[in-house]
Amino acid sequence: MQxxxxxxxxxxxxxxxxxxxxxxxxxxxxxxxxxxxxxxSTHTFTNGALGGFDVTGYDKLVFVASSEGIDxxxxxxxxxxxxxxxxxxxxxxxxxxxxxxxxPTVNGDLFVQGDSGGNGIGGTLFGLTGTxxxxxxxxxxxxxxxxxxxxxxxxxxLGSIVIGSGTGNSNAAVVDxxxxxxxxxxNVGSAFHSAGYQLVDPAGSVDASFSASRxxxxxxxxxxxxxxxxSLALLGVGGLMLLxxxxx
Numbered sequence: 277m278q279x280x281x282x283x284x285x286x287x288x289x290x291x292x293x294x295x296x297x298x299x300x301x302x303x304x305x306x307x308x309x310x311x312x313x314x315x316x317s318t319h320t321f322t323n324g325a326l327g328g329f330d331v332t333g334y335d336k337l338v339f340v341a342s343s344e345g346i347d348x349x350x351x352x353x354x355x356x357x358x359x360x361x362x363x364x365x366x367x368x369x370x371x372x373x374x375x376x377x378x379x380p381t382v383n384g385d386l387f388v389q390g391d392s393g394g395n396g397i398g399g400t401l402f403g404l405t406g407t408x409x410x411x412x413x414x415x416x417x418x419x420x421x422x423x424x425x426x427x428x429x430x431x432x433x434l435g436s437i438v439i440g441s442g443t444g445n446s447n448a449a450v451v452d453x454x455x456x457x458x459x460x461x462x463n464v465g466s467a468f469h470s471a472g473y474q475l476v477d478p479a480g481s482v483d484a485s486f487s488a489s490r491x492x493x494x495x496x497x498x499x500x501x502x503x504x505x506x507s508l509a510l511l512g513v514g515g516l517m518l519l520x521x522x523x524x
Contacts, residue, residue, distance in 0.1 A: 301406040301437045301475060301499050304334060306458050309386060310398025313465050317346075317393050321386040326401065331355075331380040334403040336497060338362075339386075341399030342443035343371040344465030346390035354401075355384030362411040365493040367418030370467055372441040372493035373399070378409045395465030400458055402439060402473070404497065412436055412496035419490070423447060427485040428494035434479040435499035442486030444468040449489035 307329040309321040323329060331337055331354075339352055339359055347366040352359040352375045359375035366372075388397060415428035423446070432438055442449030448461030451472035462469040467490075476482055476496075484494035 300435065301404055301497070303402060303437075303473065304405055305329065305403040307401045308398070308459055308462055309401070310462050310464055310469070311396045312398075312463055313396050315393045315395055317391070318387070318389045319397060321388075323383060323385055326386060329401055329403070330383055331403060332383075334405055335379055336404040336407045337377040337380045338402040338404060338439055338497070339373070339375040339399065340402065340439060340441045340471045341373045341388070341397055342441060342462075342464050342467060342469035343373070343390065343394055343397040344467040345369055345394030346371050346392055346397055348391040349373055349375070349388060350391055351387065351389040353387045354380065355382035357382055362495040363414035363416060363493045365416035365418055365491045367491040368445075370418075370443045370445065370490040372416070372443045372491050374414075374439065374441055374493050374495045376411060376495075376497070396463070396467070398462050398464040398469050399441065400469070400471040402458070404437065406500055407437070408498040408500050410498075412498045414493070414495045415484070416494075417492045421490065423488050424490070425452070425485060425487045426489045426492040427483050428492050429481060429483050430494075430496065431480060432476040432482040432496050433498055434476060436476045436496050437473055437499075438476060438482050438484055438494055438496050439473045440471065440484030440486065440492060440494040442470045442489040443491045444470065444486075444489050447488040449492075450487040452485035452487055455484065
């Protein structure tokens with residue numbers, strides 16, 4: 277009887293007492309790049325032109341860009357390593373793109389190849405720490421109007437980071453609150469690139485809103501979960517109880 281009670285208590289502790297928290301995502305560094313009003317389907321931005329951007333200590337590199345006349349990217353590499361597409365949005369001859377690389381280790385030049393010449397491409401690099409591998413939810417928005425408010429909306433997890441790219445036309449896309457503006461009004465052809473992010477707390481519906489924009493792309497990157505101290509203690513107690521039962 278005593279063994280049964282101890283076993284039941286151990287199971288309750290092991291199943292009900294294990295929780296997790298998020299380690300916390302940090303934005304460690306940013307860098308901007310642009311061709312200005314320059315056509316061509318391939319562009320290389322040297323590490324020097326990126327301000328000596330250094331991925332040391334990052335667990336994720338995020339590429340956020342806007343274009344005029346380029347609807348899709350065929351290749352994005354950093355230091356010769358290919359990035360993975362998270363989301364692409366295109367409307368009215370404007371594009372917004374988000375790509376990422378998990379656990380980057382090599383510094384070098386940024387290379388971008390588009391599906392057409394276009395009139396220019398530019399954007400922002402983010403260096404993050406505290407993220408899980410891969411990408412969470414994504415969304416796009418685009419009205420075709422040059423001065424619309426476009427909003428990418430999705431349910432986001434507690435502790436995640438939502439990064440958005442807004443592409444404007446005659447006016448620079450405005451990064452609407454509660455996002456933190458990183459880049460505003462970077463010229464790409466006759467279009468403009470703006471980028472922002474927000475850390476999610478509480479979990480739920482999140483808007484990546486850009487006023488005076490033509491097209492918006494947004495992606496969520498999840499935080500690395502860590503066991504809470506109380507959960508570790510409960511696991512230890514539960515393990516000792518099971519060991520005691522086994523010895524009997």
